[in-house]
Amino acid sequence: MTTFNRRSWIKTLSTASAGAVLLKPTDILSAIPPDIEERTNGQLIRLSSNENPYSPSDKMKEAIARINKDICRYPNSQFSKLENMIAERENIDPSMVVVTSGSREGLKAVGMLHSLKGGEILTCLPTYKALLTYAEFIGAQIRAVPLDKDLKFDLEGLLQNLNDDTKLAFVCNPNNPTGTLLDPHQLERFCRQASTRVPVFVDEVYYDYIEEAGYPSMKHLCEEGLDIMIARTFSKVYGLAGVRIGYMMAKPDIASRIRKSLMSGTNIMGVRMAMTALEDQSFRDFSLQKNREAKEMIYTVLNKKNINFVKSHTNFVFFETGKDISKIQEAYKKEGVIVGRAFPPYLDWCRISTGTLEEVKAFVSATDRVFT
Numbered sequence: 001m002t003t004f005n006r007r008s009w010i011k012t013l014s015t016a017s018a019g020a021v022l023l024k025p026t027d028i029l030s031a032i033p034p035d036i037e038e039r040t041n042g043q044l045i046r047l048s049s050n051e052n053p054y055s056p057s058d059k060m061k062e063a064i065a066r067i068n069k070d071i072c073r074y075p076n077s078q079f080s081k082l083e084n085m086i087a088e089r090e091n092i093d094p095s096m097v098v099v100t101s102g103s104r105e106g107l108k109a110v111g112m113l114h115s116l117k118g119g120e121i122l123t124c125l126p127t128y129k130a131l132l133t134y135a136e137f138i139g140a141q142i143r144a145v146p147l148d149k150d151l152k153f154d155l156e157g158l159l160q161n162l163n164d165d166t167k168l169a170f171v172c173n174p175n176n177p178t179g180t181l182l183d184p185h186q187l188e189r190f191c192r193q194a195s196t197r198v199p200v201f202v203d204e205v206y207y208d209y210i211e212e213a214g215y216p217s218m219k220h221l222c223e224e225g226l227d228i229m230i231a232r233t234f235s236k237v238y239g240l241a242g243v244r245i246g247y248m249m250a251k252p253d254i255a256s257r258i259r260k261s262l263m264s265g266t267n268i269m270g271v272r273m274a275m276t277a278l279e280d281q282s283f284r285d286f287s288l289q290k291n292r293e294a295k296e297m298i299y300t301v302l303n304k305k306n307i308n309f310v311k312s313h314t315n316f317v318f319f320e321t322g323k324d325i326s327k328i329q330e331a332y333k334k335e336g337v338i339v340g341r342a343f344p345p346y347l348d349w350c351r352i353s354t355g356t357l358e359e360v361k362a363f364v365s366a367t368d369r370v371f372t
């Protein structure tokens with residue numbers, strides 16, 4: 001099996017033009033290490049998957065109880081009601097909204113639609129890989145530009161690497177695993193320029209965590225009719241990761257094409273919970289406040305230990321350990337904490353998700369011992 005470590009990454013970089021790497025078919029898949037998130041029966045504290053630990057709220061619990069009698073019904077008849085609610089929240093036309101089974105279903109559907117005839121998907125790495133792994137599985141190659149020195153998407157590098165084989169450009173903002181946020185003007189300029197040549201996918205799954213007042217979604221570009229697709233989710237701030245519900249926004253003809261390509265779609269539970277979530281503003285505010293407090297606790301211990309980290313616009317923090325991630329994972333696991341996986345080529349960095357404040361306290365005291 002091809003391994004994808006820092007040395008091979010740097011070696012490939014030095015031979016690639018303008019910093020871009022055309023990954024070999026197995027590189028993306030083999031970069032994913034064996035699953036460390038084995039079932040732990042609640043013994044270990046799981047801070048590895050960027051979930052919201054506070055769900056379900058009381059309103060959600062009531063909604064779950066009410067679903068009972070509808071469990072025998074197909075959910076389709078309720079999709080349009082949810083699409084209307086999302087459209088109202090986003091202030092866009094309902095024809096631009098596609099409800100998906102987690103945003104991952106939308107990512108995969110788009111990955112598939114743009115790789116059926118081969119070609120390349122252009123992105124920066126590391127980033128969230130669902131679209132990329134699926135596109136690669138279907139038949140595309142991944143052309144990857146490194147993140148810039150601030151661990152942000154290198155938009156100029158992406159523009160320089162667009163070529164006749166590019167089928168789609170993928171941008172994640174804020175980015176997972178680095179938590180970085182792009183300058184909105186630069187992102188918009190990139191979207192406008194790139195979308196004259198190829199469709200652009202902007203993953204805005206962590207959009208709800210952005211604290212910058214008035215930070216714009218790129219959805220207005222879809223309204224202008226540009227070839228832009230946006231992914232959002234109910235898995236994070238709304239705490240519905242286990243239910244599988246998300247949505248996409250795109251201009252109506254693209255939205256309709258994505259809708260047709262979905263494999264299973266979501267279920268009645270997902271639809272009803274999402275409707276409840278949209279009406280449950282206090283849970284959303286509560287989750288955001290707890291996330292802020294958790295991040296402050298993480299920043300404090302990292303500062304105390306003189307550990308370099310990236311300011312996060314998400315519900316996780318990426319920090320530089322100076323040691324191989326597999327060793328760090330083991331050290332934290334001995335302390336009862338599961339941290340994030342490896343993100344090549346940043347093999348001496350670690351991603352930690354915000355859990356409950358109690359869980360973060362456990363991470364803080366573990367950090368004291370892991371970094372003596």
Ligand SMILES: Cc1ncc(COP(=O)(O)O)c(C=O)c1O
Nearest residue numbers: 102103104128176205233235246
């Ligand atoms: C950037 C990004 N996009 C998409 C997803 C998929 O989330 P979901 O399918 O739960 O909506 C995740 C999950 O962590 C993510 O980090």
